[in-house]
Amino acid sequence: MSGIQKLGVALFCIALVIFTGLLGWNDFKLTEESLYTTSDTHKKALIAEAKSAGVLDKNYNNNISFIKDVKQVIKAAQTNLQNQYNENPPSDVSEWEYKIGDWEVKNILTPTIKSSGHGWVSKNPLTAFLLTFGLAILGGFLFIIPKFFKSPGIKNDGIYHSSLTRGLKFGQRLFLLVFTIIGTLIYGFKYMGGNYFWPLVTAIVIGIILFLVFNYQKEKNLQPARSASSEFTGWLGIFAGIYMIVFYVILYWNSEYLTNWITMVDPISLSLSGNEASQWFLYGLLYTIIVFVMGIRMISKYRHNKYQIVRTCSVIFFQTAFAFILPEILVRLNYPYFDFKNIWPLNYTFFFDWNINSLIESGGLGIFMLVWGIILIILGVPIITYFFGKRWYCSWVCGCGGLAETMGDPFRQLSDKSVRAWKFERWIIHGVLAFAIIMTAMVLYHFFTGNSRVLFFDSNNIRTWYGFIIGAGFSGIVGTGFYPLMGNRTWCRFGCPLAAYLGLVQKYKSRFRITTNGGQCISCGNCSTYCEMGIDVRHYAQRGQDIVRSSCVGCGVCSAVCPRGVLRLENASGDISDRAEELRTIHITEDQIGIL
Amino acid sequence: MNIIIIGNGISGITAARWIRKLSDHKITVISSESDYFYSRTALMYIYMGHMREVDTQPYEPNFWSKNRIELVKKHIKEIRSESKSLVASDGTEITYDRLILALGSKSNKFGWPGQDLKAVGGLYHLQDLERMEQYSSGLNRAVIAGGGLIGIEMAEMFRSRNIPVTMLVREKSYWDNALPSEESQMISRHIKKHHIDLRLEKNLGEIIDDGTGTAHAVTVKETGEKIDCGFVGLTAGVSPNIGWLKDTEIETNRGILVNEYLQTNIKDVYAIGDCAEMKNPSPGRRPVEAIWYTGRMMGETVAHNICGSKTKYDPGIWFNSAKFLDIEYQVYGTVLSKPLAEHKSLYWEHEDGEKSIRIVYDENTNEVIGFNLMGIRFRHEVCEKWIAEKTQLEQVLQDLSLANFDPEFYEQYEGSLVKIYNSNTGKNLSLKKKRKLDQVLKFLRS
Numbered sequence A: 001m002s003g004i005q006k007l008g009v010a011l012f013c014i015a016l017v018i019f020t021g022l023l024g025w026n027d028f029k030l031t032e033e034s035l036y037t038t039s040d041t042h043k044k045a046l047i048a049e050a051k052s053a054g055v056l057d058k059n060y061n062n063n064i065s066f067i068k069d070v071k072q073v074i075k076a077a078q079t080n081l082q083n084q085y086n087e088n089p090p091s092d093v094s095e096w097e098y099k100i101g102d103w104e105v106k107n108i109l110t111p112t113i114k115s116s117g118h119g120w121v122s123k124n125p126l127t128a129f130l131l132t133f134g135l136a137i138l139g140g141f142l143f144i145i146p147k148f149f150k151s152p153g154i155k156n157d158g159i160y161h162s163s164l165t166r167g168l169k170f171g172q173r174l175f176l177l178v179f180t181i182i183g184t185l186i187y188g189f190k191y192m193g194g195n196y197f198w199p200l201v202t203a204i205v206i207g208i209i210l211f212l213v214f215n216y217q218k219e220k221n222l223q224p225a226r227s228a229s230s231e232f233t234g235w236l237g238i239f240a241g242i243y244m245i246v247f248y249v250i251l252y253w254n255s256e257y258l259t260n261w262i263t264m265v266d267p268i269s270l271s272l273s274g275n276e277a278s279q280w281f282l283y284g285l286l287y288t289i290i291v292f293v294m295g296i297r298m299i300s301k302y303r304h305n306k307y308q309i310v311r312t313c314s315v316i317f318f319q320t321a322f323a324f325i326l327p328e329i330l331v332r333l334n335y336p337y338f339d340f341k342n343i344w345p346l347n348y349t350f351f352f353d354w355n356i357n358s359l360i361e362s363g364g365l366g367i368f369m370l371v372w373g374i375i376l377i378i379l380g381v382p383i384i385t386y387f388f389g390k391r392w393y394c395s396w397v398c399g400c401g402g403l404a405e406t407m408g409d410p411f412r413q414l415s416d417k418s419v420r421a422w423k424f425e426r427w428i429i430h431g432v433l434a435f436a437i438i439m440t441a442m443v444l445y446h447f448f449t450g451n452s453r454v455l456f457f458d459s460n461n462i463r464t465w466y467g468f469i470i471g472a473g474f475s476g477i478v479g480t481g482f483y484p485l486m487g488n489r490t491w492c493r494f495g496c497p498l499a500a501y502l503g504l505v506q507k508y509k510s511r512f513r514i515t516t517n518g519g520q521c522i523s524c525g526n527c528s529t530y531c532e533m534g535i536d537v538r539h540y541a542q543r544g545q546d547i548v549r550s551s552c553v554g555c556g557v558c559s560a561v562c563p564r565g566v567l568r569l570e571n572a573s574g575d576i577s578d579r580a581e582e583l584r585t586i587h588i589t590e591d592q593i594g595i596l
Numbered sequence B: 001m002n003i004i005i006i007g008n009g010i011s012g013i014t015a016a017r018w019i020r021k022l023s024d025h026k027i028t029v030i031s032s033e034s035d036y037f038y039s040r041t042a043l044m045y046i047y048m049g050h051m052r053e054v055d056t057q058p059y060e061p062n063f064w065s066k067n068r069i070e071l072v073k074k075h076i077k078e079i080r081s082e083s084k085s086l087v088a089s090d091g092t093e094i095t096y097d098r099l100i101l102a103l104g105s106k107s108n109k110f111g112w113p114g115q116d117l118k119a120v121g122g123l124y125h126l127q128d129l130e131r132m133e134q135y136s137s138g139l140n141r142a143v144i145a146g147g148g149l150i151g152i153e154m155a156e157m158f159r160s161r162n163i164p165v166t167m168l169v170r171e172k173s174y175w176d177n178a179l180p181s182e183e184s185q186m187i188s189r190h191i192k193k194h195h196i197d198l199r200l201e202k203n204l205g206e207i208i209d210d211g212t213g214t215a216h217a218v219t220v221k222e223t224g225e226k227i228d229c230g231f232v233g234l235t236a237g238v239s240p241n242i243g244w245l246k247d248t249e250i251e252t253n254r255g256i257l258v259n260e261y262l263q264t265n266i267k268d269v270y271a272i273g274d275c276a277e278m279k280n281p282s283p284g285r286r287p288v289e290a291i292w293y294t295g296r297m298m299g300e301t302v303a304h305n306i307c308g309s310k311t312k313y314d315p316g317i318w319f320n321s322a323k324f325l326d327i328e329y330q331v332y333g334t335v336l337s338k339p340l341a342e343h344k345s346l347y348w349e350h351e352d353g354e355k356s357i358r359i360v361y362d363e364n365t366n367e368v369i370g371f372n373l374m375g376i377r378f379r380h381e382v383c384e385k386w387i388a389e390k391t392q393l394e395q396v397l398q399d400l401s402l403a404n405f406d407p408e409f410y411e412q413y414e415g416s417l418v419k420i421y422n423s424n425t426g427k428n429l430s431l432k433k434k435r436k437l438d439q440v441l442k443f444l445r446s
């Protein structure tokens, strides 16, 4: 590492410390203005409650006690309104307008906390932004730019020596995984308001999958599979993983603690959409910046490989333009927030009533968005995947894929290549696809019939649970938080229902495959190691077999890292089934052998 | 039938896999180096931190039990062919019905003074890697004697940890006994660009002891110059690892002598891979070819022979590949460093000096006989077919894009070769085919 690079790392660390420290560093005061709600009834009740509790106009210098008090105020107001409604129901407003629903608490809490802030961050959002985001970006570039001056070529030196990227011992990895799953289920029980049905169903499904893999597919009695674990644990990796996991838990479920960060990005949000920032804006901005900066790093690393350069530019472009800026502009123009490249079932809210209604209500463009989304699902996916394989989406367009290919690149080697992992993968990802389809079918049934119940399932419950366990838990916490623990495509490989759909098309009806170069493979294993989808590429390459796998996202890294030029991504229909068959293994002249 | 294979390298393991495919015989693989088959060619990547040792193992541990291939970690020190048995260094006796010797190679040592000191060694076994690792921290300099494929890998390994490297190379230019001169010079330039101190036409004189039995400097034979270093790499080639067979009845020369069915002079004993020496090699081929691909082909061939279908070893058209630091290298067919009089070549080199294409053809017949590529990937099957079918140079030139195997979006340089040909001959050829897999497959089937 050169001096400039060390400076970059130092600046980045400083920025990270400030960023984290900023969370608690602001003054808060709840005032009549800062109390945010769209309902007058609620506002009155809340103010009355705040006054009697002595919280109104009181100064707080940290957010923990402030949030605690405000939460109590809201809770008390909620109970009050409830009691009042029960005692003498008003005639002019309906019950759900009068009461504060549980789901509304969050919508009151985070904006209220945010606008109650009046300390240094609230007064100097731009300075705070520069000290955190700005400094981190600067540090990042100081670290990355010198890489452009080294000679181009594969630079994987020291990946397995680095504490950040070498992975974890098996026990620790297992512990973190089990802990996260159980923790999420318990939290989910609370999240569902004490309704244990769906957490229980999920636990049973997990049990069934374990049974299917270990007993039915006979993984238990065999010797251990190839381990994806490291001999020495990378503690920096654990730290990074836990930091991200905690970040997601707060972002999804406790965003009131993030208000300082949100305040910091207000000026940017205002200039884009004209609205104040929300936690989702913060997340989108952070995401886009990371994809951009780490995208430049990706280009520096693979700059000898044009495919990687073009592809990385593509993910940066789609994230910045389609996922981040365009939706904000749509909002500014009073159109619904819409990401044109986010396809159901990855975009699981697409068929939710509020989304359909808001699209229909916003006229021509809204209808176009609705039709566009449906066309992508039923025509776009199969047709484009037929010609180019699932890579057109997964490693060129998708936002999750974009993050995995940029920020996730240093962790791609941590994917598990064992056959056992592959078995898990197939059960889980197709399970999630089935779950997404059932959930959406019920939501649509509800939408068209007005009846929320099918048998004894409730469509609102199932969709809340889907959003919790798949939308937030799997794709966020495990999907990104587990980069340093289980590789950068954990979500894409095991969880994404759209990837499952694209994968089925790729496997059964696509021209895409990876061809291998005759007998040139030396079985070195670079391709398998750096395949983020955990495909044992070498298994095929050393037999001269073409690779047709539903999970391959066509990132092209196997081909880039192969030291012998063995792999090439291709789109062509000829011979695809023959060449993917096992018998292309013969390297000695065939006509010499009589039988086979 | 009870088949014993000594050596779990590519040749021994390929034999085991194919015997399992073809039969139900009992298979035991004995080896003393590692528990599981790993890819020797990937040794460097372990040291450089690209992979862990398990990543270099092409099969999962449970593959062996699933396929009923028994693995035994023992060192064999004696063969008793009359009683068809082996003796291991721990004294156990193991009997066989068929024996396959797949013993591999060992690094050459040419009697340099000090060659057995500590911090001196080659790069072949896992144990060599341990030695390099042991002396790497705080290493002031490594001197590497010998400039072949393994030497440059060792240099790259040390450079990946920013350890200064001096390479003593006997030849005028890097590996010029195998590469044509332009390519050899290209690699020499590339080596220097990577800040490796490349000393051409220099030999190792002696290795100097620091008093504790450890190397601390070497002298250069030609100049007497002393170079301080904490590690000396000996990479002047490899030779068959058959020392312990020298006094047995098994006939050996450089390697274990085998006929075209890979049989040794002793009944039911076969030899394959690096350790085998062909009594009658195919025309143009060397008797010992210590490379990965030939080991694999021999493994396949011997399996057919043992399982009842007599198959001659036929290595087909020569091919090989390597990577010199950042430059990939592929060769198909006959490309000699000192070409025969009738061998002419058409050579194009990119202006960056790190990519080139060479097509070798016979001046009298205009048949294409070889391809040599630097920094560019060509398709094995296509080149092989052109050479096997004795295709005319002009035909190959016009169809050259079929051979291109570079990743998508890469610039294609086939046109440059055609241009050179046109300006040499005054003809007006042009590229007729595109790099499309469908066209390639059609060509391969034709």
Ligand SMILES: Cc1cc2nc3c(=O)[nH]c(=O)nc-3n(C[C@H](O)[C@H](O)[C@H](O)COP(=O)(O)OP(=O)(O)OC[C@H]3O[C@@H](n4cnc5c(N)ncnc54)[C@H](O)[C@@H]3O)c2cc1C
Pocket (backbone or CB within 6 Å): A522, B006, B007, B008, B009, B010, B011, B012, B030, B031, B032, B033, B034, B040, B041, B042, B043, B044, B074, B075, B076, B077, B102, B103, B104, B105, B123, B124, B125, B149, B150, B153, B241, B272, B273, B274, B275, B290, B291, B292, B293, B295, B320, B321, B322
């Ligand atoms: C660093 C390096 C890079 C290379 N790169 C390339 C390349 O890029 N391309 C290429 O084509 N080739 C390459 N080679 C050469 C290639 O690796 C060898 O040709 C190939 O591995 C030989 O395989 P084998 O099965 O014949 O023997 P080996 O792989 O050597 O296997 C023989 C095994 O038998 C064991 N053994 C020997 N004697 C006994 C005994 N008496 N008892 C028990 N066990 C015994 C040995 O310990 C060894 O493990 C490279 C070699 C090295 C060292």
Ligand code: SF4
Pocket (backbone or CB within 6 Å): A527, A530, A531, A532, A533, A534, A535, A537, A551, A552, A553, A554, A555, A556, A557, A558, A559
């Ligand atoms: S097989 Fe290759 S292209 Fe496909 S996902 Fe793995 S590394 Fe990427």
Ligand code: SF4
Pocket (backbone or CB within 6 Å): A520, A521, A522, A523, A524, A525, A526, A527, A528, A537, A538, A541, A542, A561, A562, A563, A564, A565, A566, A567
């Ligand atoms: S395909 Fe390339 S990277 Fe993969 S094992 Fe073979 S030589 Fe190594």
